[in-house]
Amino acid sequence: MKDILTQLNPVFDHRNRLGIMSILSVNDWVDYGTLKELLNLTDGNLASHMKPLEAAEYVEFRKQFVGRRPQTTYAATEKGKLAFKAHLDGLEAMLKIGKDNEK
Amino acid sequence: MKDILTQLNPVFDHRNRLGIMSILSVNDWVDYGTLKELLNLTDGNLASHMKPLEAAEYVEFRKQFVGRRPQTTYAATEKGKLAFKAHLDGLEAMLKIGKDNEK
DNA sequence: ATCGTTAACTTTGCCCGACAAAGTATTTTG
DNA sequence: CAAAATACTTTGTCGGGCAAAGTTAACGAT
Numbered sequence: 001m002k003d004i005l006t007q008l009n010p011v012f013d014h015r016n017r018l019g020i021m022s023i024l025s026v027n028d029w030v031d032y033g034t035l036k037e038l039l040n041l042t043d044g045n046l047a048s049h050m051k052p053l054e055a056a057e058y059v060e061f062r063k064q065f066v067g068r069r070p071q072t073t074y075a076a077t078e079k080g081k082l083a084f085k086a087h088l089d090g091l092e093a094m095l096k097i098g099k100d101n102e103k
Numbered sequence: 104m105k106d107i108l109t110q111l112n113p114v115f116d117h118r119n120r121l122g123i124m125s126i127l128s129v130n131d132w133v134d135y136g137t138l139k140e141l142l143n144l145t146d147g148n149l150a151s152h153m154k155p156l157e158a159a160e161y162v163e164f165r166k167q168f169v170g171r172r173p174q175t176t177y178a179a180t181e182k183g184k185l186a187f188k189a190h191l192d193g194l195e196a197m198l199k200i201g202k203d204n205e206k
Numbered sequence: 207a208t209c210g211t212t213a214a215c216t217t218t219g220c221c222c223g224a225c226a227a228a229g230t231a232t233t234t235t236g
Numbered sequence: 237c238a239a240a241a242t243a244c245t246t247t248g249t250c251g252g253g254c255a256a257a258g259t260t261a262a263c264g265a266t
Contacts, residue, residue: 004125004141005118014224015108015116022107022197032243038107042226047244049224063243068234070242091194094125117253135214145255150215152253166214171263173213209266217258222251229246236239 007090009083011056016041016049021084024059024076031073050074058083110193112186114159119144119152124187127162127179134176153177161186 012018019039023030036046053059058080062073076084115121122142126133139149156162161183165176179187 005122005143008118008121013118015111016224018111018194019108019197025198033241040108043242043244044227044246045225070233072243088194088198091121091191094122095128095191119253136212146213146215147217147256148254173262175214207266209264211264212262213260215259218256220254222253224251225249227247227249230244232242234239234241236237 004094007086007093009087009090011052011058012084012087014049016045017053020049020053020074021058021076021080024074025081025084028075029062029073030075031071035074053080056080056083107197110189110196112190112193114155114161115187115190117152119148120156123152123156123177124161124179124183127177128184128187131178132165132176133178134174138177156183159183159186 012021016039020035023035023038032046035041036043039046041049050059054061057077059074060077062075064071064073115124119142123138126138126141135149138144139146142149144152153162157164160180162177163180165178167174167176
């Protein structure tokens with residue numbers, strides 16, 4: 001039992017990222033504005049949290065027009081969903097670590 | 104459905120604090136050195152993460168001598184265990200947030 | 207008696223990252 | 237023509253995590 005925390009994904013090590021991923025893991029194609037409001041984030045803040053998630057290919061985006069207005073929507077990729085699940089499993093696993101103290 | 108993230112406790116918003124609490128929620132009275140090794144932390148680092156946990160009364164400490172050497176051990180308080188559980192429930196709850204979009 | 211070591215911290219200083227706010231481009235509505 | 241909305245990018249600040257070094261006290265070895 002060396003580091004317990006290696007199972008946790010650094011990319012998800014933030015409440016807002018957890019929020020983003022939890023929303024996107026149950027809702028496909030959520031638009032920028034909705035995400036912003038749900039998470040109470042400023043424009044720039046959301047963008048900057050999205051970046052590493054995009055870089056890791058955990059989310060993908062789609063740009064389209066709704067009426068005449070541009071709209072960006074996001075969804076979690078399969079990879080992202082798996083990674084997020086692994087992260088949550090990691091959290092849960094931490095708790096199961098019990099009385100065993102062999103190294 | 105306003106902010107989803109209010110259920111998450113800021114005090115636990117860190118992987119190392121999660122680690123500390125998960126260890127202390129299943130093991131009472133873990134000593135400084137063991138905690139340090141399990142979590143791969145430097146001395147000072149552990150101390151500084153402990154502070155806010157102590158301040159919130161989520162952990163308590165006991166100082167005693169083992170043989171002739173001083174030893175500090177930590178345990179989660181009842182309050183701490185409850186708060187930690189609430190935090191984890193909050194995490195889980197985030198995931199259940201489904202298709203409902205009434206505000 | 208002195209040196210080195212261990213335990214448990216505190217202090218110092220750095221650095222990165224989260225944040226709000228302001229700026230940008232384009233289009234649309236009044 | 238002016239204001240608002242979308243989706244960002246840029247700027248600048250501030251705080252917090254981190255390693256490392258310093259601290260105190262007691263012990264053990266030489």
